[in-house]
Amino acid sequence: MSQKDFFQHETAIVSPRARIGRGTRIWAFTNVQDDAVIGEECNVCDNCFIEKGSSIGNHVTVKNGVSVFEGVTLGDDVFCGENVAFINDRFPRSHREGSWILEKTLVKKGATIGSNATILCGLTIGEYAFIGAGSVVVKDVPDHVLVYGNPARLRGHVCRCGKKLSQDLTCPCGEEYILTDGTLRLKS
Numbered sequence: 042m043s044q045k046d047f048f049q050h051e052t053a054i055v056s057p058r059a060r061i062g063r064g065t066r067i068w069a070f071t072n073v074q075d076d077a078v079i080g081e082e083c084n085v086c087d088n089c090f091i092e093k094g095s096s097i098g099n100h101v102t103v104k105n106g107v108s109v110f111e112g113v114t115l116g117d118d119v120f121c122g123e124n125v126a127f128i129n130d131r132f133p134r135s136h137r138e139g140s141w142i143l144e145k146t147l148v149k150k151g152a153t154i155g156s157n158a159t160i161l162c163g164l165t166i167g168e169y170a171f172i173g174a175g176s177v178v179v180k181d182v183p184d185h186v187l188v189y190g191n192p193a194r195l196r197g198h199v200c201r202c203g204k205k206l207s208q209d210l211t212c213p214c215g216e217e218y219i220l221t222d223g224t225l226r227l228k229s
Contacts, residue, residue: 059091062099077109080117094143104156112145112162119148122156122174129162149184153203158193171199185218185225198225 047065049055055073062081067073071089079091080099087105094111097103101115106124109115113127130141144163148154152166155174166172170182173189173196182188187197187205197205198220200212210218210225217228 098150112143113148114145115148116150116152116168118151120153122154122158124157125154126157126159127162128160131162151201152182155189169199169201169203171203171205183223183225 046063047061047067049067050069052069053067053071055061055067056075058075059073059077061079062083064081065079065083067085069087071085071087073079073091074093076093077091078096079085080097080101082099083097083101085091085103089103089106090108092110095109096114097109098115098117098119100117101119103109103121104123107121108127110127110129112129127146129143131144146160146162146164148166149168151169154160154172155176157174158172158176158178160178164178164181166182167184167186169185171187172178172182172193176189176193177191178188179192185198186195187199188194189196198210199205200214200216202212202214204212204214206212206218210220218225219228
């Protein structure tokens with residue numbers, strides 16, 4: 042991609058080997074490394090770090106102070122609040138002998154991760170899942186599930202619009218869902 046296809050703040054560092062989609066905005070003091078991938082129409086706010094080997098889909102918002110490390114994949118339409126922490130090393134040591142094992146993390150389409158949440162490595166956050174601010178996520182989160190706390194626990198289900206569903210699985214926006222074998226889907 043040529044520089045004119047996306048916006049880069051004058052203080053941002055963007056490797057010429059990074060792949061940045063059309064219409065993406067990269068703001069102040071952000072560092073995008075070689076071979077990082079950022080899709081189209083994304084908004085990567087101030088003081089972010091996008092490491093080599095990470096992948097960000099289309100229409101993603103990454104708020105201030107987020108580091109998207111190698112092995113982390115953010116699907117389309119994901120929202121990451123301020124200071125979300127992604128972990129990619131289960132046993133970090135500064136004096137490590139030998140190689141380390143990269144554990145990949147997948148955040149699926151439409152998921153929201155609240156400010157100051159910590160996502161441990163090797164996990165999958167489901168489509169349209171919602172992680173509350175300050176949560177520590179230690180296990181996979183299914184599609185449309187609301188979790189929060191330390192450790193994050195199931196607190197209900199959410200609509201594609203982000204609002205919590207009532208006990209009968211309806212949303213204030215009018216959408217209705219059904220739960221079958223632990224899987225939430227739109228009522229047809």
